[in-house]
Amino acid sequence: MALWLNLGEIFRVNAVKYPQNIAFCDQNRRFTFPQSNQRINQLAHALLAMGLQKGDTVSCFLENCIEICELYIACAKIGVVINPINFRLVAPEVEYIANNADAKAIFVHDEFVPVIQQVRDKLTQVKEFIVVGSPRDGYREYEDLLGSQSQDEPRASVKPADPWILLYTSGTTGRPKGVVRSHESYIAFYLINGCDFFFGPKDMVLTCMPLCHVNTTFFSFTVTYLGGGNYIHPARSFRPAEILKVVQEQGITFISLIPTHYNLIFSLPEEELKSYDLSSINKLLCSSAPARVEHKKAILSLIPGVKLFEG
Structure with missing residues (x-):
């Protein structure tokens, strides 16, 4: 375990330390830290089962939701880099960012699937398309992804200096540029x-x-x-x-x-x-x-x- 605990590591600690505390909730759902940690572990195992390795990038084209929080933390647990894409962007912009980030998978809200479909064939490195919300043809369902995986902590060695989040600038004077942020930052x-x-x-x-x-x-x-x-x-x-x-x-x-x-x-x-x-x-x-x-x-x-x- 690293000297500085990243968000994935501290989440496991919080699940033991604050078992009654709500970690994430919305209008319809409430998850305690232990409940959230189990779901996040399942997601981490699902990412590994897709063949993702430490240092690989996962893009997400999601509105605010509990699932995007779970994805951030699952990536932190296994050393995968998350690339959050602004949900207001149009298809060519999403295509550029996902390709530039070398994303191996992309998580998409059901209502944003039509945007992705416009450029799906051009997302050259993306092998896995996952939908959050209602089922869509050609997309794996998020909850099904979790349900098939172990709730145990994934085994991984993630260092504080390792990259965690790959954000992109707004690109007002040119193409958006990737900004890598480490766990320790x-x-x-x-x-x-x-x-x-x-x-x-x-x-x-x-x-x-x-x-x-x-x-x-x-x-x-x-x-x-x-x-x-x-x-x-x-x-x-x-x-x-x-x-x-x-x-x-x-x-x-x-x-x-x-x-x-x-x-x-x-x-x-x-x-x-x-x-x-x-x-x-x-x-x-x-x-x-x-x-x-x-x-x-x-x-x-x-x-x-x-x-x-x-x-």
């Missing part, structure tokens, strides 16, 4: 975040920023690393009333948002805004763009005592 960030934000096993994060983006892998998985929970919310659209309802019902303690999200929240009628119980939130992040002073004051007024961070 994320581990350091998780530990720093834990100290700066006072995260811990009692936290429940509302993840509504895209899980294909570096911001979300930095902040949402910090709480996972420290034994807390993640409520996974779709990222395609932001409905402020829906978000505030989730906060109230799930006891959310932290959210990472951008200024536009806060603008939408404060566009709600004042009476409606004050009808939600947001007292569970003790910290917020506003990032990716400068926040207006009046909005910062409004946030602090809406949730007295909240710690507001900018990044």
